[in-house]
Amino acid sequence: MHTLKKISVLALFLPLFAFVNAHKFYVSTSNVRYSEKEKAVQIISRVFADDLEKTIxxxxxxxxxxxxxxxxxxxxxxxxxxxxxxxxxxxxxxTKKFRFIGKEYKEGMIVSYLEIPDTPLPSSLEIENRLLYETYPEQQNIVHIRAKNIRKSFLLLRDDDHCLLNL
Structure with a gap:
């Protein structure tokens, strides 16, 4: 009888476990920072390795x-x-060309490092982030911009892939 209760409880919760991996979120995060010390725009972008690999x-x-x-x-x-x-x-x-400094792998993510050197203190930074949209139309790209003492975050989508920070 005790086993029957376990099976009944398992049967009750089993459908809930089926949805745990049913939907995957497609998201990247990019940190864009102006370094006054380095006089450079520095970018760290984090993208799920499997999503970026498939797209590439x-x-x-x-x-x-x-x-x-x-x-x-x-x-x-x-x-x-x-x-x-x-x-x-x-x-x-x-539009500025950046240097691809390199990448590393952390917890299923590819962390890429980019830099625009020799940049005087800007009055505005604009980002267009279209990463992975061709493979995953539901992709969401989060961009955090930091310069001077200003921080702002943006959620970019396929049809709204630009953000601008005026300093």
Missing amino acids: DQRYGIRSRLATPKEDPKADTYLERYYTDKFIVKVDGK
């Missing part, structure tokens, strides 16, 4: 195998190309 592989027709021992030796080149196309930074209304 489809876009460039490769098997990047990101975050694995068999990672494509050109993975950084592909990531830099992708970021250049999909993550646009404007300083005082002018």
Whole structure:
């Protein structure tokens, strides 16, 4: 009889467990910071490794195998190309080219480091973040911008992929 109660309780809660992995959230986070000391715009972008790998592989027709021992030796080149196309930074209304400094893997995420050196203190920073929209239309990109003593966060969506911080 005791076993029957366990089975009944399990049968009651089993449907709830079925929905735990049924929906995946597609989100990235990018921190954009102006460093007065370095006179540079510094960017740290965090994207789920599996989502970025799928997008890079489809876009460039490769098997990047990101975050694995068999990672494509050109993975950084592909990531830099992708970021250049999909993550646009404007300083005082002018598009600036960034350097792809590198990446690391943390807890299922690819953390990419970008920098725009030799940048005087801007009066505005504008970000266009279109990462992963071609693969995941429901993708949400969170952008945190910090310069001077001003901090502002933005939620960017496929149809609203720009944000602007006036300093």
